[in-house]
Amino acid sequence: MRYQPPLTLTPAMVSLVAEIAEAVGRLSLVAEDTLRLRRINRIRTIQGSLAIEGNTLSEEQITAVLEGKPVLAPPREIQEARNALAAYEQMTHWQPEREADLLQAHKVLTQGLLEDAGRYRGGGVGVMQGEHVIHMAPPANRVPGLMHDLLAWLGACEAHPLIAGAVFHYEFEFIHPFADGNGRMGRLWQTLILSRWQPVLADLPVESMVHAHQQAYYRAIEQSTAKTDCAPFVHFMLERILEACRANTPQVTREVTPQVKRLLAVLDREMGRAALMQALALRDARHFRQRYLLPVLQAGLVEMTQPDHPRSPTQKYRLTAAGQRLAASHEDMT
CATH class of the missing domain: 1.10.3290.10 (Fido-like domain)
Incomplete structure (x- = not known):
């Protein structure tokens, strides 16, 4: 045995x-x-x-x-x-x-x-x-x-x-x-x-x-x-x-930047990086990661669909409950 x-x-x-x-x-x-x-x-x-x-x-x-x-x-x-x-x-x-x-x-x-x-x-x-x-x-x-x-x-x-x-x-x-x-x-x-x-x-x-x-x-x-x-x-x-x-993960501010607001507004379903960049009309992957994706992930507003495989080519992102609430509050103010 x-x-x-x-x-x-x-x-x-x-x-x-x-x-x-x-x-x-x-x-x-x-x-x-x-x-x-x-x-x-x-x-x-x-x-x-x-x-x-x-x-x-x-x-x-x-x-x-x-x-x-x-x-x-x-x-x-x-x-x-x-x-x-x-x-x-x-x-x-x-x-x-x-x-x-x-x-x-x-x-x-x-x-x-x-x-x-x-x-x-x-x-x-x-x-x-x-x-x-x-x-x-x-x-x-x-x-x-x-x-x-x-x-x-x-x-x-x-x-x-x-x-x-x-x-x-x-x-x-x-x-x-x-x-x-x-x-x-x-x-x-x-x-x-x-x-x-x-x-x-x-x-x-x-x-x-x-x-x-x-x-x-x-x-x-x-x-x-x-x-x-x-x-x-x-x-x-x-x-x-x-x-x-x-x-060892740098903490980010919970302040809602214009970039965060834009990302939350377009993320209405599970989306990959390419789809998100296209929806945001962005071409620079590094700028997208630093100014948009990283802040919302670290703030707990967005989560990965495959957290065990963060670099997977099929990785997608979706709003967390906190992200949904924040996105909805922004819609109510518009």
């Missing part, structure tokens, strides 16, 4: 997935015009993930490491930052379900820090929170089989990537397959899974949000282990992903 991680899917999880999908759609549109933020978010991602494990380097120091500048810090922490920068840079070449890629990623992440870099552990290990052991991992001789089952599940999984990524993250931490670097690897691999669904998530600093809620992170692991159900951890991670999406 094929391995199936224990998960109770809840209405709250389904709701979070829907909210994240909508937020990612808006974020994808913004990201087209804010590519300069990718490097900043990558630094935040790495700083957050390393900080969870006790690394004290700041975002400024990690930036200096990236630029090859001297940094006054413990050599091990500098090496951890170099390795993490290299791992996230190479992430696009790895497939989430491939064991060889997983081992290679661990080798990159722990090179020069761990004798068994890129190899499963040969002894016992536990998850520590300070001096408190919150989880004793399975025996070392079970690790290869458990990882084989987990990766096979991931390769055949039909669950939404948001759910699958969080489940994998928890199960990976439960197995704790390496002598060190398991937390960093689990977060890296969840990011990899998410980026295969939506590339914009490759640089979303979810790890910074996890770091800000570090005690809740460990508590979610503990609760999931106690219940033999990874639902608490999945719910926690979905909340952090949504939080990261919202924090």
Whole structure:
């Protein structure tokens, strides 16, 4: 029988997935015009993930490491930052379900820090929170089989990537397959899974949000282990992903600009970009996106018909309930 991680899917999880999908759609549109933020978010991602494990380097120091500048810090922490920068840079070449890629990623992440870099552990290990052991991992001789089952599940999984990524993250931490670097690897691999669904998530600093809620992170692991159900951890991670999406999407004013009024007036049914631009007598796609489409999406006045696939060529847009009310109020005033 094929391995199936224990998960109770809840209405709250389904709701979070829907909210994240909508937020990612808006974020994808913004990201087209804010590519300069990718490097900043990558630094935040790495700083957050390393900080969870006790690394004290700041975002400024990690930036200096990236630029090859001297940094006054413990050599091990500098090496951890170099390795993490290299791992996230190479992430696009790895497939989430491939064991060889997983081992290679661990080798990159722990090179020069761990004798068994890129190899499963040969002894016992536990998850520590300070001096408190919150989880004793399975025996070392079970690790290869458990990882084989987990990766096979991931390769055949039909669950939404948001759910699958969080489940994998928890199960990976439960197995704790390496002598060190398991937390960093689990977060890296969840990011990899998410980026295969939506590339914009490759640089979303979810790890910074996890770091800000570090005690809740460990508590979610503990609760999931106690219940033999990874639902608490999945719910926690979905909340952090949504939080990261919202924090990295620029907020726009609810002021109704002339452009917004025009778009609401012509959007009387589901319409694609080309149809909207034609109705508005616009030719410049960039101007349309920045002045018309992006403001109404971010203000919640218009929504995508395919929020899970924001760049789909068949994407269309329609008024939300708020958009309909606002459009109707403008008609009443004319």
